Amino acid sequence: MNKSTEQTLWGLLENITENLKGKRLADVFRFVSFCPSETYGPHKHLRIEINYVKKGNCILHLDDESVTFREGEIMIITSSINHLFEAGSEGTTLMQLEFLPEVFSYFNFKSEGGTAAFIPVTLFSEGNRLIKIVNNVCIMRVVQRIVNELELKSQYYQYLVVMYYAELLILIYRYMDESYLPICTNDSLKKAIAYIRFNYQSEITMNDVAEYAGISERYLRRLFSQYLNLSPLDYLNQMRINKAVELLRNTEMSVKEVCYLCGFQSPQYFSRIFKQQMGLSPREVAK
Known part of the structure; x- marks a missing residue:
């Protein structure tokens, strides 16, 4: 990597971290356990919420549907979606990460013609209000690295977190391409x-x-x-x-x-x- 490229990379990372509202890379980053059948909510928030089920199982209740999540599965809940969490009969342990959508807004992917190929925040919309991810070790590990960096706060941790967010977004898009259908389908x-x-x-x-x-x-x-x-x-x-x-x-x-x-x-x-x-x-x- 030459000096000008290095300066561009560091400048980009510095710009993103400086412009994040209140410099908050995440509002919630933790491991948390719930007692058997314990509930939380209903509530909604502006943050995108990602939960990895580390142990047990749980149910996420939306206004018109309920979705079960088992150990090893991931739920991604869109901003401003009313939801209620219910732990399973043997309790549940989650790895949680919640952050504002603006974190992703800095990663505007470009097509070869120089125009925006897509705007990342639109991925997390009413049409994708709840994304269920099964057996995706790569996404789980990126979320875990973000949580670890935010907890330890080692030197330059904020730059690593920003890069991990970019990796997370790409992995989610890859998952969507493999597992979801275009909006226009039957x-x-x-x-x-x-x-x-x-x-x-x-x-x-x-x-x-x-x-x-x-x-x-x-x-x-x-x-x-x-x-x-x-x-x-x-x-x-x-x-x-x-x-x-x-x-x-x-x-x-x-x-x-x-x-x-x-x-x-x-x-x-x-x-x-x-x-x-x-x-x-x-x-x-x-x-």
Whole structure:
């Protein structure tokens, strides 16, 4: 890195930290435990809230739906969304991070033509008021690094935190690209994708997906073919393999453990589908 590039990088980091309101890189950063069935709320706030379920399980209640989160899963709650937290029957421990949306507003990604490709804050909108993330070790580790830096406050910690926020935003966008559909897609297809996304770890059938979406299996297959150019089962397996790759590369889990955690009922079938999609065996990816 030459001197001018170094000065530009440090200048950018200094500018971001100086311009954050009150220089608050986060309003909440902690590990917190809740007693069995303990509730908190209902409430809402301007902050974006990220909770990683470190232990136990919990339910997040919104005005018109309730979503269950298990150990290892992440919830991202948008600004100004009314929500109530309820701990599971055995209690819950969370890693919490809450920050104002303006933290992300400094990362305006540009397209090749020089115009804004997207505005990061729009990711956290009414349309994405609650994002559920399952088995994403990379996002969990970035959140943990932010919390650790904010707690320790070692020299230059604020610059590291800003860079971690940029990494966090990119990882969330990557997750959204892999797991969500464009806004313009069919409502029934959105429901089907949401069901698969939230239940891919379970032994689900395409009939289950079609029933949830309120359509026939035949129409379900037609929608997937029209919008995604693949079958519902192919999409389910694609999601499972994406999660399996992440776990194999970022954890010490065995191939068999990853197989069952990602919803496959047979290690042999898992290995066959994995090699079809990745061109490598699970053991080769895990090396």
